[in-house]
Amino acid sequence: MTDPIDIAARTAWGEARGEGTTGMQAVLNVIRNRADHPGWWGHDMASVCQCENQFSCWDAEDPNGPKARAVTDEDPLFRYALSMANKAQAHQLPDVTRGSDSYYATTSARPRWASGRTPQIIIGHHAFYRVGLIGNGL
Template structure:
């Protein structure tokens, strides 16, 4: 399997498997939107996903990290994430986030970067935002 597809699928699965296919697609849209505008958050799909602190499922100590490292194609949601990630890499995955490059889980404290901003879209339990090319969320 293509490395970028595998990394993106594991990230989407780790972040949003509880939100189903739509939630994973939204996370993949954020990954694609970031990769399309290289900056502090990475310069391609793999670096966007692996940049420390960008996706909580990849943080050391996060309970999702060992799960995303161990998940296999036997998991139907991971198979779906892999298919969606393949479409993202091919440029055929529709953007359901309206161009978002950032998001956070509703119910958690609102991040500093989201203050005084309205989300572009709310999908499941996540609010999606576009911070722009400056990546001022860091």
């Protein structure tokens, strides 16, 4: 996979399809926010999505990985994710995360990086944070 829109859509679908379109949009916002502020997490949408240990749907042991790689545009949520990824690539997707660059599923244990921080917003079962962008004026 090399197409950044396809990779971003698969990431959003794999991470948040259970959270509906707003949840997938939020994941795409995080991807776009990271790509707009290159760093250790990548320099564009594709490299941000594929950065090791960042989006669990790409982890080898995650059951969502094979599903994210196999989904087709016959799935209505994936079609929507593709449309939103196109908008994200063109900087035309509204940011529902208030500039967040990180998130975690609130159904999981709170990660160390979130300790002592207040989320920008909670969308469904995901808490969104601005962690790495604080020093970048956001």
